[in-house]
Amino acid sequence: MSGRQRHEPTVEEFVEGIRSGDRRLLSRAITLVESSRPEHEKLAHEILDRCLGSGGDSIRVGVTGAPGAGKSTFIEALGLHLTDAGKRVAVLAIDPSSSRSKGSILGDKSRMEQLAARPETFIRPTPSSGYLGGAAPRTHETILLCEAAGYDIIIVETVGVGQSEIVVNSMVDFILLLMLPGSGDELQGIKRGIMEIADLVAVNKADSGRQAIAELSKADFEAAMRILPEKHSGWKRKVLLTSALEGGGVSEVWENVEAFAAAMQRSGEWGEQRREQLRHLLHAIAEERLKREFYNTPQVKAATAQVERQVLAGKLSPFSGALELLRAFRRSVGSDGSF
Numbered sequence: 001m002s003g004r005q006r007h008e009p010t011v012e013e014f015v016e017g018i019r020s021g022d023r024r025l026l027s028r029a030i031t032l033v034e035s036s037r038p039e040h041e042k043l044a045h046e047i048l049d050r051c052l053g054s055g056g057d058s059i060r061v062g063v064t065g066a067p068g069a070g071k072s073t074f075i076e077a078l079g080l081h082l083t084d085a086g087k088r089v090a091v092l093a094i095d096p097s098s099s100r101s102k103g104s105i106l107g108d109k110s111r112m113e114q115l116a117a118r119p120e121t122f123i124r125p126t127p128s129s130g131y132l133g134g135a136a137p138r139t140h141e142t143i144l145l146c147e148a149a150g151y152d153i154i155i156v157e158t159v160g161v162g163q164s165e166i167v168v169n170s171m172v173d174f175i176l177l178l179m180l181p182g183s184g185d186e187l188q189g190i191k192r193g194i195m196e197i198a199d200l201v202a203v204n205k206a207d208s209g210r211q212a213i214a215e216l217s218k219a220d221f222e223a224a225m226r227i228l229p230e231k232h233s234g235w236k237r238k239v240l241l242t243s244a245l246e247g248g249g250v251s252e253v254w255e256n257v258e259a260f261a262a263a264m265q266r267s268g269e270w271g272e273q274r275r276e277q278l279r280h281l282l283h284a285i286a287e288e289r290l291k292r293e294f295y296n297t298p299q300v301k302a303a304t305a306q307v308e309r310q311v312l313a314g315k316l317s318p319f320s321g322a323l324e325l326l327r328a329f330r331r332s333v334g335s336d337g338s339f
């Protein structure tokens with residue numbers, strides 16, 4: 001390493017640092033995990049391999065809901081509640097609503113300043129734009145790193161308007177959906193499917209003085225939940241009232257999470273869901289790598305322009321064109337390319 005460059009820690013240094021709770025090294029490791037530069041990827045994989053299997057006792061909670069529902073404010077209140085109880089808490093955010101100015105998690109209201117000031121917390125906002133090399137968010141891998149760093153509770157914030165809440169469902173144990181009081185019938189712009197993946201609904205902004213309207217919404221959401229298919233057998237999904245601003249309902253939410261964890265551990269579904277999530281991650285990574293390798297193969301690259309031209313000119317069907325590219329790929333890996 002030259003003196004001019006920043007010292008790049010070795011895999012050993014990374015792993016030791018992460019395990020001993022060095023937030024700066026954890027942060028740098030996450031940056032490597034999010035990078036798509038080959039040398040970063042290699043290092044990230046070595047670090048991840050060494051950090052596996054640390055999450056046995058952790059609880060991973062996804063918090064989703066419409067933009068402005070109060071997710072960040074709620075997470076801060078919950079995080080303070082948990083750290084008061086001696087827990088170490090990591091907060092990750094994927095796909096914040098980047099279109100609405102630089103608001104979202106990076107905005108003034110949502111920096112979680114009080115929580116961030118506590119040494120037993122780790123907060124990692126990950127804007128959906130601006131990834132190094134355009135890599136997809138690697139939240140699942142980031143969760144694994146946070147667990148290796150000894151965080152007991154991992155909270156993932158995601159806006160419930162796109163695909164991100166479905167993605168988050170493949171990596172957390174429990175999903176809390178935050179709703180606003182007053183407009184139960186139109187579901188506040190969130191997708192209906194999101195109700196199906198929620199393990200608990202909280203009607204937020206149920207501040208003192210606004211309880212009556214919140215109670216009405218609660219009844220609406222309870223009715224909506226009743227007609228949904230169950231997510232986990234043996235778990236009855238509730239609707240609670242919270243005020244992230246005043247702290248109301250925060251401890252009830254956590255009691256619900258713990259009751260869920262206990263019930264799922266009793267039934268064996270807890271471990272089953274985690275194993276299913278690992279299977280999902282395995283295939284997601286394999287597919288991503290295969291796709292990248294496919295399009296980066298010189299033979300495929302060379303064939304692409306020609307095949308595209310023929311398809312666009314109507315001389316070749318997209319199906320035959322795709323097979324043409326596959327043949328090129330197969331030839332590149334030593335097969336004769338025939339099917």
Ligand SMILES: Nc1nc2c(ncn2[C@@H]2O[C@H](COP(=O)(O)OP(=O)(O)OP(=O)(O)O)[C@@H](O)[C@H]2O)c(=O)[nH]1
Pocket residue numbers: 065066067068069070071072073074096097103104105109110159204205206207242243244245246
């Ligand atoms: N009155 C009241 N306001 C709240 C409550 N919770 C959050 N807010 C306010 O609602 C606004 C949005 O809160 P955020 O926590 O940033 O909401 P969010 O869901 O994280 O928003 P995005 O990340 O941008 O989608 C802020 O002005 C908060 O102060 C609450 O319980 N009561």
Ligand SMILES: [Mg+2]
Pocket residue numbers: 071072073096104105110157
């Ligand atoms: Mg937020």
